[in-house]
Amino acid sequence: KQEVTQIPAALSVPEGENLVLNCSFTDSAIYNLQWFRQDPGKGLTSLLLIQSSQREQTSGRLNASLDKSSGRSTLYIAASQPGDSATYLCAVRPRNQAGTALIFGKGTTLSVSS
Amino acid sequence: GAGVSQSPSNKVTEKGKDVELRCDPISGHTALYWYRQSLGQGLEFLIYFQGNSAPDKSGLPSDRFSAERTGGSVSTLTIQRTQQEDSAVYLCASSSEGRQPQHFGDGTRLSIL
Numbered sequence: 641k642q643e644v645t646q647i648p649a650a651l652s653v654p655e656g657e658n659l660v661l662n663c664s665f666t667d668s669a670i671y672n673l674q675w676f677r678q679d680p681g682k683g684l685t686s687l688l689l690i691q692s693s694q695r696e697q698t699s700g701r702l703n704a705s706l707d708k709s710s711g712r713s714t715l716y717i718a719a720s721q722p723g724d725s726a727t728y729l730c731a732v733r734p735r736n737q738a739g740t741a742l743i744f745g746k747g748t749t750l751s752v753s754s
Numbered sequence: 755g756a757g758v759s760q761s762p763s764n765k766v767t768e769k770g771k772d773v774e775l776r777c778d779p780i781s782g783h784t785a786l787y788w789y790r791q792s793l794g795q796g797l798e799f800l801i802y803f804q805g806n807s808a809p810d811k812s813g814l815p816s817d818r819f820s821a822e823r824t825g826g827s828v829s830t831l832t833i834q835r836t837q838q839e840d841s842a843v844y845l846c847a848s849s850s851e852g853r854q855p856q857h858f859g860d861g862t863r864l865s866i867l
Contacts, residue, residue, distance in 0.1 A: 674855065681860075682861075683760075683845055683858035684858040685858075686855050686856070686858075729797070731797075741787060741802050741810070742797075742799070743799075744789075745796065746794075746795075746796040
């Protein structure tokens with residue numbers, strides 16, 4: 641059964657710092673991996689989607705990498721800002737499972753202080 | 755509308771009552787998903803609809819939970835005889851087809867007293 645783990649559960653950094661959020665998954669048979677952002681009381685906003693054949697995706701200050709063989713992904717945030725404060729969720733779409741639902745980690749809650 | 759719309763945004767009800775949660779997906783999206791987000795449990799899959807195919811109900815936690823999707827668009831998640839452990843945020847997502855990025859609504863926060 642596919643399991644997704646995110647470390648750390650919470651992270652506090654001063655504004656301007658570069659940071660890395662980690663995601664690991666137990667089964668490398670995935671179609672893709674997606675990073676989401678969730679603000680308090682809100683739904684999920686998709687940040688980056690990496691297909692299983694890709695190694696990384698970039699959007700602005702965000703860069704996500706995927707090492708499928710080792711079951712790991714990282715989300716790199718450059719020059720963090722207070723507006724980046726949110727919970728970041730990693731999710732995989734497994735191949736060896738009926739349907740196409742996402743399997744989520746429990747998230748990393750990021751706080752960026754000014 | 756431009757995004758996935760869910761209603762109500764908040765629902766408070768007494769234990770034992772039935773509740774209905776509504777999801778209006780992005781126009782043209784054939785795939786629709788329901789997830790539940792409980793404190794400390796993370797997001798868990800409930801049910802998936804794709805076009806006219808039979809839904810994937812493998813994530814529904816009990817037979818008190820059911821969902822339907824009428825006309826391939828709006829979906830309703832029904833919880834019968836609600837229990838306190840049903841308290842959670844229920845999120846709906848849609849995508850253009852099963853393997854494309856999912857777009858989420860803001861969820862319905864359900865509280866069972």
